[in-house]
Amino acid sequence: MRCVYCDLEKSKTNFSNLFLKEDLLCIECRKKMPIKRKIIQYENIKVESFYDYDSLFKSLLIQYKEAHDEILKDVFTYWLDDYINYRYFDYKIIFVPSSQKKINERGFNHLELIFNNLKQKRIAGLYQKDELIQEGKDSINRKRMISNYYYDGNRHKKVLVLDDVVTTGSSMLGVYNALKEKVCLIKLLSLAYKNFTK
Ligand SMILES: [Zn+2]
Structure with a gap:
């Protein structure tokens, strides 16, 4: 092979x-592209993450997302899907929403495909209010991003939120805030982390 x-x-x-x-x-x-598990704290939340974005991860993710190179999807979750299936077996799964425009352009939701080996039930009902594509690095953009999510789904005990890259933590904070009224325990996991102060 x-x-x-x-x-x-x-x-x-x-x-x-x-x-x-x-x-x-x-x-x-x-x-x-070594696996280096890290827990990153953003304000009141913690995000579990596994790759440094500035490694081979970056070029592979771009190739996968923008060139529709679907064979690459299992490169990212290699052993990680087993880990998530084991550690979070009794959680429901929700993906950080991508912009609908991006999904339409790509023709697929890259997160659903990357994580399609997970056994947990997917839940719906999480949306972006506006199409904010880039995570802004200044505080006004961050605040907009944090308040840009809403959830109108059911109540759940345990939910695992999944994303590909965490940078400023704004999307994760926004999703966390949107879910917390209706979900007792929320865990946040991103494949990669990117140091936004660089
Ligand atoms: Zn090689």
Whole structure:
């Protein structure tokens, strides 16, 4: 099998493959995108995250989202879907809403596809009020983003919120605020984190 990024034939003696499912990346490429679990605090919330955005993750995510390279989707969740299925088995899942314009342009919701190996039930009812695409870095934009979500779905005990990249934390804060009246326990998880002070 060839690495989906560098196209080199992968060695079949990768030890971890005895235990984990096959990685679509070769060992050398995986080293450029190591899994480094981090808990990041934004005001009153904590976001669990796994990749540094400024690694190979960035180019793979762009290629996946903008070039519709769907084979790449399992690169991001390699072992992570097992982890989420195990750790959050009794949670319902909700995705941070993308702008409808972006979904229409791409023709697919990239988050639903990335996380489609998860067994948990998906819930709906979370929306963006306005089409704010870019997370603004100044405080006015952040405030707009934080108040830009609403939830009109059912009440739930446990909900896991999923996103691809967390930067300023504004979307996660907005989603958290929108859900908290109706959800007892909210956990937030993003594949990657990006340091916005850089
Ligand atoms: Zn490779």
